[in-house]
Amino acid sequence: MDYRAKVGLRFITRRRGSLIAASLAVAIAILVVQVNVVIFQGLYNAIVRDQINYRFGHVYITRQENFITKSDKMLVNWLERIPYVDAAAPRLDAVASINATGSGQTIRDYSVPVIGVDPVLDTKASTMYKTVGDGQYVSSRNSIVLGAIVARDLGNSHVGDSVKLKFKDRNGVDELRRFTVVGITETAGSVGLDNSVIMNIDTLREILGRPHETQSIMVKLNDPTKDQEVKDLFLRAFPTRSDNFKAQTIEESAETTLSGFRSGIALINLVGYFGMMSSAFAVVTIQMMQVTSKTREIGIMRAIGSRRKDILIIFIFQGMVIGAIGAGLGTIFGVSYTAYAKETHMTFQGSLALEVTYNWLGILQTDILAFLLAVVASIYPAYKATKLQPVEAMRFA
Amino acid sequence: MPDLVLEVRGVDKIYGEAETAIYALKNVSFSVKKGEFILIVGSSGSGKSTLLNMIGLLDRPTNGKVFIDGLDTSTLNDNQISSFRNSKLGFIFQFSNLLADLTVLENVVLPRRIQKTDTNAVEEAKLLLKTVGLESQMNKYSNKVSGGQAQRVAICRSLINKPTIVLADEPTGNLDSVSAETTVQLMKSLNRKLGHTFIVVTHDRQQFGDVDKVITIRDGKIIEDEITEIPTIT
Ligand SMILES: Nc1ncnc2c1ncn2[C@@H]1O[C@H](COP(=O)(O)OP(=O)(O)O)[C@@H](O)[C@H]1O
Numbered sequence: 001m002d003y004r005a006k007v008g009l010r011f012i013t014r015r016r017g018s019l020i021a022a023s024l025a026v027a028i029a030i031l032v033v034q035v036n037v038v039i040f041q042g043l044y045n046a047i048v049r050d051q052i053n054y055r056f057g058h059v060y061i062t063r064q065e066n067f068i069t070k071s072d073k074m075l076v077n078w079l080e081r082i083p084y085v086d087a088a089a090p091r092l093d094a095v096a097s098i099n100a101t102g103s104g105q106t107i108r109d110y111s112v113p114v115i116g117v118d119p120v121l122d123t124k125a126s127t128m129y130k131t132v133g134d135g136q137y138v139s140s141r142n143s144i145v146l147g148a149i150v151a152r153d154l155g156n157s158h159v160g161d162s163v164k165l166k167f168k169d170r171n172g173v174d175e176l177r178r179f180t181v182v183g184i185t186e187t188a189g190s191v192g193l194d195n196s197v198i199m200n201i202d203t204l205r206e207i208l209g210r211p212h213e214t215q216s217i218m219v220k221l222n223d224p225t226k227d228q229e230v231k232d233l234f235l236r237a238f239p240t241r242s243d244n245f246k247a248q249t250i251e252e253s254a255e256t257t258l259s260g261f262r263s264g265i266a267l268i269n270l271v272g273y274f275g276m277m278s279s280a281f282a283v284v285t286i287q288m289m290q291v292t293s294k295t296r297e298i299g300i301m302r303a304i305g306s307r308r309k310d311i312l313i314i315f316i317f318q319g320m321v322i323g324a325i326g327a328g329l330g331t332i333f334g335v336s337y338t339a340y341a342k343e344t345h346m347t348f349q350g351s352l353a354l355e356v357t358y359n360w361l362g363i364l365q366t367d368i369l370a371f372l373l374a375v376v377a378s379i380y381p382a383y384k385a386t387k388l389q390p391v392e393a394m395r396f397a
Numbered sequence: 398m399p400d401l402v403l404e405v406r407g408v409d410k411i412y413g414e415a416e417t418a419i420y421a422l423k424n425v426s427f428s429v430k431k432g433e434f435i436l437i438v439g440s441s442g443s444g445k446s447t448l449l450n451m452i453g454l455l456d457r458p459t460n461g462k463v464f465i466d467g468l469d470t471s472t473l474n475d476n477q478i479s480s481f482r483n484s485k486l487g488f489i490f491q492f493s494n495l496l497a498d499l500t501v502l503e504n505v506v507l508p509r510r511i512q513k514t515d516t517n518a519v520e521e522a523k524l525l526l527k528t529v530g531l532e533s534q535m536n537k538y539s540n541k542v543s544g545g546q547a548q549r550v551a552i553c554r555s556l557i558n559k560p561t562i563v564l565a566d567e568p569t570g571n572l573d574s575v576s577a578e579t580t581v582q583l584m585k586s587l588n589r590k591l592g593h594t595f596i597v598v599t600h601d602r603q604q605f606g607d608v609d610k611v612i613t614i615r616d617g618k619i620i621e622d623e624i625t626e627i628p629t630i631t
């Protein structure tokens with residue numbers, strides 16, 4: 001081994017306190033970044049997951065500024081013949097004002113979003129049916145599933161209660177209907193299902209005066225990476241102007257929800273990198289102490305022939321050792337935390353469960369950055385060390 | 398004069414400036430022949446260490462020149478001085494000279510590693526350590542050996558690169574009288590056996606007995622040259 005590496009290694013490893021402190025500073029910075037990634041990227045992924053599962057599927061088909069008039073059965077059948085497609089289901093959205101009658105009194109009367117679903121197809125293309133905590137999913141024509149918040153606002157409606165919804169049909173005429181509550185959905189997080197009600201799509205079509213019309217078709221894939229391909233296939237198969245279809249991948253359909261979140265993540269990452277900067281300052285301080293405590297040794301080495309450059313290399317090498325050990329520890333801490341978050345399906349105060357993934361490339365990048373910072377943080381102390389004159393250095397007995 | 402290894406010509410060393418200036422050395426001139434054992438004596442603060450630092454190229458004179466092996470050392474740049482110190486000079490200091498984080502053997506080998514001529518370095522270092530009776534201590538960390546042993550290790554290190562001149566600044570100053578005596582005898586016998594030139598700073602002239610030359614300085618000036626002839630050993 002090069003004598004400079006050897007001396008640097010001995011200097012730092014034989015002062016365990018400094019080595020541990022400096023490496024921990026680096027490791028903790030990595031951990032902070034990793035915790036941020038787990039939480040915020042996990043939250044982001046969880047939102048994407050829920051948007052796919054509940055709302056858009058992997059590919060989301062609509063018609064430009066209009067309802068789909070082609071038969072939904074035909075379109076679903078066509079889509080399901082594509083090998084990458086697991087299932088597809090039609091949806092129709094509307095708004096209605098809702099009220100319930102409890103002990104002879106009308107409770108509340110306000111607007112709720114209404115989601116019309118095909119009871120059979122929807123359970124294959126979406127996991128929305130799994131959010132029903134109490135009761136069952138939409139089945140018969142007059143059944144309705146209430147979001148938990150809606151149910152609460154209606155004075156704690158339960159399964160079996162009846163609710164009235166008032167719609168405006170396509171001609172602006174009020175349509176009043178009575179439904180039986182068959183289930184209550186309860187979701188963690190931000191997809192808004194708890195504020196909505198779910199009913200049979202055919203009932204909704206009839207109420208709105210839009211028989212056979214569909215607002216959107218969500219397509220679930222068995223291979224999510226093929227979304228662009230499926231989208232293109234579909235648009236090529238139905239190119240006519242009169243159809244005027246629009247197909248979107250999840251990145252496109254959920255863009256409005258996600259773009260704000262993305263800039264939030266960028267900000268949080270910035271905070272993490274500021275944490276790294278402060279760990280770099282810790283390394284500077286510890287390395288300065290290290291140089292000061294080795295003043296006499298530096299003097300001796302200079303006296304017996306080490307050049308300034310050699311002294312520089314010794315302390316830079318120390319920085320590399322600190323950076324490497326710190327990156328190693330940081331990876332262990334960070335991966336442990338990630339594993340913990342993943343295994344425990346970590347949530348925060350009832351929010352949606354984080355979708356935790358191991359981002360090895362990200363971890364590697366953070367490690368490299370932390371390592372480089374430790375090295376850069378060592379430059380100034382190392383430079384200071386080279387400025388020590390052998391005579392001055394030796395004055396310290 | 399081919400056997401002149403050191404020539405100090407009109408060296409001044411001034412610390413500080415203007416009114417606070419201290420003449421640590423004033424017009425110091427002398428020369429040393431190859432193989433000589435020289436003492437620099439004088440009371441504390443007289444300028445002995447300052448003079449040794451000039452000879453050792455650890456510091457530059459304010460005026461005057463130092464020639465080593467006929468070379469005007471003022472012409473050397475920083476890196477050249479480093480490699481010159483490494484190959485031509487050996488150093489022994491008063492206080493612990495060694496790198497505490499290296500073993501005894503590693504300390505002795507270090508100048509060779511710096512020189513990047515490590516072949517056989519370990520064997521030669523072991524041989525030197527054997528000469529000074531420390532072969533059993535060579536794998537100890539150097540802060541684990543006694544003060545007297547540490548000075549003997551430093552002597553080995555100063556010799557590993559077969560320097561032209563070995564410089565020692567109060568090498569016995571920190572030792573008990575028995576260790577001091579051992580150290581003195583060791584340096585003198587190595588001087589005789591290996592023929593290295595020794596320049597030793599001390600405030601205890603008596604300890605060294607017969608030497609080739611004694612340079613006494615007071616207030617930065619040489620006040621006398623005492624030359625002692627010793628029987629030549631061939
Ligand atoms: N770096 C320095 N700055 C200022 N004065 C110094 C410095 N080094 C030595 N001196 C002064 O120079 C004089 C000689 O010092 P030194 O050579 O160490 O004496 P000695 O080794 O004989 O005891 C003393 O007066 C000392 O205070």
Ligand SMILES: [Mg+2]
Pocket residue numbers: 445446447566
């Ligand atoms: Mg002195």
